[in-house]
Amino acid sequence: MIPLYITVEDEKLEAVKKVIEKLEELTDTKISYDERTKTFNVIPKGQNQYEALKAVSVIRAIGLGFDAEIAFKLLSDEYILDVIDLKGIIGNNPEVMRRVKGRIIGENGKTKKILQEYTGVYISIYEHYIGILGPYDQVQIARKAIELLIDGKEHSTVYKFIDKAERELIIYKTSKLGRKRTNEINDNWQIVPITYCLNYVRI
Template sequence: MYITVPDEKINLIKSIIPRLEEISNTKIELNERTKSINVTPLNNNAYDAMKVISIIKAIGVGFDPEDAMKLMKDDYILEIIDLKDVSNGPDDLKRIKGRIIGEKGKTKKIIQEYTGVNIIITDHYVGILGNVEQADIAKRAIEMLIKGREHSTVYKYLDRAERDLYLFKINRALKEGLNNT
């Protein structure tokens, strides 16, 4: 499995390769000339290699390596939205990023606080790193902003989604408790 990373991230990736190999049971080869990384599972478990690829992608987008390492957990995912795919030129891209970030970072902060995910916004990417359920909620909220929904509508969605997720978790815990008796 191959992946490429931005030039400015090569040294950072290079510095964590031994740690990644250790925690993932993979062999990672970096070709500095082509800026490509080959990840090979040592135990024929492609799942581990895919997790390493996600970690490298997360670092490539701009996440801190320690945060990216959380992707080794089974319930953590990385979502990347390419804003070039949803914008009509530089001015539209700037407007969309502004809607996601909000005034003085307010909107981004609210999404992160409601969902507990980490969000990175770069030139034309939005990276979301977090628990599977929470990342899905954050992604949906960001997609709503991209489509032009009012911020208040998005905040109401976040409130409702978090409440629904909380109730779902309580019901699941109750059912598991009943099944164990």
């Protein structure tokens, strides 16, 4: 099987190393750390490459600042990790970076807390990355809300967007069309509801 590689910052190495044994057991993988290349190597013991991908996701989440307990939720098929690279959106200007991160975090962490509570996801802001961990639909709503904050939208506008998006998602999932599409067995079944709903949310 093809080995997978993942790099984390030096200050997060110990946090990852503490959970390697447990992660290997739960994903049936062999995980080693290469001091020379500064990478974790993840090799599936069996034929299931998917489990190795899950292990990589957990390591990446811890590297982004998530607590191990939260990161391990990625072993469930219901959870995903999405990452926004602020440098790719706003560039390297330190002052702009500080201001944008401040908008997302809020005074005493208030905005970040509201985003998490409203959408049911976990958010970690580490260096120039924003990690969003949770169920697929909820992660998409949270990501859109964060993108609106990055674009400079008022916080009240963003909170209204989240409220509308959540209501549209509930309406869709409880409708006949929503139940039919959610029960269809295909690779894209999760994408249908949230894409459909976000198209109907006006900002």
